[in-house]
Amino acid sequence: MNDFFSKIAELFSTPEYIDSLLHGFWLTIQISYFAILIGIILGTIIALIDTAKPSKWLAIPKFICRVYTTVIRGTPMALQLFIMFFVIFAFKGFPSIITAILAFGLNSAAYTAEVIRGGILSVDKGQTEAGLALGLSRMTVFMKIVAPQAIKNIIPALGNEIITVIKETAIVSMVGMYDLNMAAKDIGSGQNMASYIVPMFVAALFYLATIYLISFLVKRLEKSLRRSDLKAEE
């Protein structure tokens, strides 16, 4: 146990180790942030196409969206990452961070699309009919009636997806990227501390703290959205 604490002291008193950890943590944050952003934007587009009223010119986009979510959700993330690195962006000099962001963003989009789709479909059909029967356009009905109600159902599940992405980015160490996970392995290796337990424990704390913060923010957002429901019951 004493050894454990002395190792912690060693880690935090060696500037190179702290530097490596923060460096790795920063890469994890960057990849996660942009991947989640892409996931939400692309996921929203897919969900909108998927839930739109069927029509001639939407038939092909709808089919593409279906295939896309099926393939992405049906294959391992690690394999998708490999395909991005070693097949699609295999040419020299392409920044690996962008490859990673695209890999995770395109993956997250499929899951986010399902979350948003579920949220939209959970709004009672009568709500849409009420708007349409008054002569409102589909656009107005969606923006004013369906979307505000769907958001309440989407936020909790979306929070889950964000957390998943942050943790999943740890597999970029498999393609040699220096993220938080890789930093922990590096610091623990023979040339450095020659002990994995402490750097990995500290890396775990970093992940945990980040995810705890995200959950906290999502819970607060959920609560503030629910507050308008409580107001409704006064």
Added chain:
Amino acid sequence: MEDKNTDLVIKNLRKSFGKNNVLNGIDFELKEGERVVVLGPSGSGKSTFLRCINWMEEPTAGDIILDGEKVTEKNVRKIRQNVGMVFQHFNLINNMTVMENLTLAPIKLRLMKRSVAEKRAMELLRHIGLTSKANSYPASLSGGQKQRIAIVRAMMLSPEVLLFDEPTSALDPESIGDVLSLIRELADRGMTIMIVTHEMSFAKEVATRIVFIDKGKIIEEGTPTEFFKNPKTPRVKEFLRKVL
């Protein structure tokens, strides 16, 4: 609105859901000031018939012509502004207050300024005794209150015709009375009404014409007296024997 002789003409209306043919060729006309009650056994297609009129369900075949204008994909929104609808489950918009429910369409469709719309909404709410609920959300209202608000919401656009799709089927007995008396009042003021209901005594009292639908076709129609006293077809006789 210029043409006060509201004419709704429906020709050979058919509706199928997949292989299920719900409406099998309905021909029907509605004149201004008429109050038509649509009766029929459950599953006969009476709600679908009503919902096809304002294209809540897109007809599979046939024409719906309002004031000489055929309903199409292009003008359906304009038609809907002239054909109000009241639903079985009220369908008040949950994320909006009562006031917002009433004023949303007139403001969004640029038919009224906000101030005008709000004034009219308050008048209508006063009429049904619910001004105190103007800033409440639907979740805090009883079924009867919701349905009466849904009716005045449809009235906000001053439609030529009001369609009622089983407006009292989801209500408790006490609220049914409130809702029916509001509909009766609209009828007395000359509103053109089509209503699908199971309230036989109300149908008898308020209708100018009864239409009976079975298996997606109108099999009998007539004045309430004719219909209830001297039904012509065996199917209607059987129906009346069971419900009366």
